Amino acid sequence: MEATVLREIAEEFGAPVYVYDSGQIRSQFERLTRAFSQIPRLKLNYAAKALSNLTILRLMKHLGSGLDTVSIQEVRLGLLAGFAPQDIIYTPNGVSLEEIEEAAALGVRINIDNLSILEQFGTRHPEIPVCIRINPHVMAGGNSKISVGHIDSKFGISIHQIPHLLRIVDLTGMRVNGIHMHTGSDILDIDVFLYASEILFDTALQFKDLEFIDFGSGFKVPYREGDIQTNVEELGERLGGRFNAFCKEYGRELTLAFEPGKFLVSQAGYFMARVNVVKQTTSTVFAGVDSGFNHLIRPMLYGASHEIVNISNPDGKERYYSVVGYICETDTFGSNRRISEITEGDLLCFKNAGAYCFTMASNYNSRYRPAEVLWHEGKAYLIRERETFEDLVRNQVDLPALFDPQVADAH
Ligand SMILES: Cc1ncc(COP(=O)(O)O)c(C=O)c1O
Numbered sequence: 001m002e003a004t005v006l007r008e009i010a011e012e013f014g015a016p017v018y019v020y021d022s023g024q025i026r027s028q029f030e031r032l033t034r035a036f037s038q039i040p041r042l043k044l045n046y047a048a049k050a051l052s053n054l055t056i057l058r059l060m061k062h063l064g065s066g067l068d069t070v071s072i073q074e075v076r077l078g079l080l081a082g083f084a085p086q087d088i089i090y091t092p093n094g095v096s097l098e099e100i101e102e103a104a105a106l107g108v109r110i111n112i113d114n115l116s117i118l119e120q121f122g123t124r125h126p127e128i129p130v131c132i133r134i135n136p137h138v139m140a141g142g143n144s145k146i147s148v149g150h151i152d153s154k155f156g157i158s159i160h161q162i163p164h165l166l167r168i169v170d171l172t173g174m175r176v177n178g179i180h181m182h183t184g185s186d187i188l189d190i191d192v193f194l195y196a197s198e199i200l201f202d203t204a205l206q207f208k209d210l211e212f213i214d215f216g217s218g219f220k221v222p223y224r225e226g227d228i229q230t231n232v233e234e235l236g237e238r239l240g241g242r243f244n245a246f247c248k249e250y251g252r253e254l255t256l257a258f259e260p261g262k263f264l265v266s267q268a269g270y271f272m273a274r275v276n277v278v279k280q281t282t283s284t285v286f287a288g289v290d291s292g293f294n295h296l297i298r299p300m301l302y303g304a305s306h307e308i309v310n311i312s313n314p315d316g317k318e319r320y321y322s323v324v325g326y327i328c329e330t331d332t333f334g335s336n337r338r339i340s341e342i343t344e345g346d347l348l349c350f351k352n353a354g355a356y357c358f359t360m361a362s363n364y365n366s367r368y369r370p371a372e373v374l375w376h377e378g379k380a381y382l383i384r385e386r387e388t389f390e391d392l393v394r395n396q397v398d399l400p401a402l403f404d405p406q407v408a409d410a411h
Contacts, residue, residue: 001375003311003349006270009380010347013371016273016291017386018358020051022059022376024268025354029063032219032263035236039243041255045089047217048074050261050355051269055374055383057081060264068259072099075108089214089259091133091180093155097121104128111180111214113156115164122172131178131214132207134159136199138183138192156181159199162206169207176207182216182259188228190235193218197239201246212255215239219263223352224307232263262355269354271296271370272311275346276326284322287342289333292325294364296350296357299333307351308334316340323348327365358384366392 001021009019029044036042045066048057052074057067058081066087067078072095078088085107092099093113097120104110104125112118113133121130135156157165169176183196197215204213219230243256273291280286298304308323310316318338325331333350342348361369368387373380401407 001270003309003314005375006272006311006349007347009373009375010272010274012380013373013382014386015347016271016289016295016370018353018370018372019270019272019380020053020056020265020354020372020374020383021268021270022374025056025059025264026063028264028268029060029065032232032258032260033064035232036240036256036258038236038240039256040253041212043212043255043257045087045214045257045259046264047259047261048078049359051265051357052077052359053372053383054081055381056265057083059374061087065264066257068261069108071095072102075103075106078108079106089131089257091182091259101125109178111178115157115161115168118157118165119168119172122168122174126173129175129177129209131180131212132157132165132176133180133182134200134203136181136183136196138196138199159203162203166206175209177209178212178214178257179204179207179210180214180216180257182218184218188220188230190231190238193235194238194242197242201242204246204250210250210252210254212257213243214257214259217258217260217263219260221262221266221352223305230263265354266352267354269352269357271306271350271353271357272347273350275342275344275348278342278344284336285320287321287323287339287348289323289325289348291370292327292331292365292367294325294327294367295361295370296333296353297360297362298356300331301360305334306353308337308339309349309351310340310342310346311349312346313340313343326367363387363392368392 010017043066045068046060047068049070061082067083069075069078069088069090070092075088075090088108089111090103090108091111097117111131111133133156135158179200181196181200204210222229247254273289275287276290277288293300319341320336321339321342322335323333358372371386372384374383
């Protein structure tokens with residue numbers, strides 16, 4: 001998005017503020033669909049956890065996406081946004097049987113990732129088909145926190161437990177309609193993806209009632225110019241061909257599903273915060289903004305590097321800055337970044353702020369979560385109001401009489 005438009009949005013709605021460009025989301029959705037055009041039945045289920053604002057979910061539905069959810073609350077948001085239950089897949093990890101039953105009662109597709117729940121669910125509801133999340137024991141993903149398909153991971157049912165899994169399916173009489181894997185986020189090497197897919201194909205042959213195979217996600221997006229990214233066109237070519245061949249071997253046309261989060265929304269998001277203070281120390285020039293990891297935690301949590309641009313002075317002379325937040329502990333957005341000269345009051349824009357940014361925001365330090373704005377066909381729409389003091393205290397049960405006898409006496 002252009003700096004002038006972003007500045008106008010910050011003027012109108014205030015800062016800090018998240019802005020999402022619907023056009024960029026659409027073009028990513030279309031790009032992925034095109035990449036897999038040789039697949040007769042392709043289903044993209046947007047991973048709601050990346051960005052779960054209702055308007056974004058409605059946009060995804062409008063584009064023809066299904067929805068990947070990990071909690072009963074995400075399921076409810078999806079239904080509220082108008083998704084049909086059968087277009088929602090529920091892929092929880094470590095949740096209670098009751099929560100899974102609640103999702104099943106809402107009619108969404110169920111994905112189960114441990115044998116204990118599989119056995120209990122199959123015994124109680126043999127008539128409800130389920131998908132199985134497999135752990136293929138593959139090390140993939142950009143860092144240890146987002147690598148989830150390896151042998152030490154808590155996710156999925158090990159490929160070495162397939163005989164046990166088949167016994168449960170057999171004894172309960174349940175039906176397995178899908179096989180799923182998700183090995184991690186930010187996967188750089190599509191060969192790793194293809195290797196894990198072969199494991200999934202081998203496993204799939206052991207289930208006769210499949211309707212779909214879900215390859216999860218993990219597409220790496222670029223974070224700066226020239227950065228590496230998953231070549232989805234090549235993946236589409238190679239995995240697509242292999243999938244079609246597999247369907248012939250399986251004897252039926254299956255649906256190929258993905259559940260992209262970052263790929264669809266990361267680059268469409270812009271986070272803007274105003275510079276409160278420029279502070280020169282003996283070693284560094286800090287630009288301190290009116291935000292912190294309470295609004296954008298990825299740099300501190302994952303070491304993620306978001307490009308930072310001074311949109312108040314885009315063509316100014318570049319200097320080195322460390323951009324930091326106002327949280328009462330180390331709170332660094334970026335160290336030693338070359339940014340156009342910063343003056344107090346300038347607006348800094350953090351790129352790739354669409355995925356796992358607002359959804360991970362909190363009220364730490366009793367700060368308000370920011371507003372969200374959708375930029376759609378040349379117009380800005382407020383899609384979430386900035387929080388207020390009332391939001392901070394809304395659910396608190398204030399007991400003033402508990403420690404103050406005078407208040408107690410007055411009652
Ligand atoms: C099961 C599952 N599917 C999909 C995703 C989305 O991954 P990404 O944002 O890398 O596309 C995740 C991310 O954590 C996930 O856990």
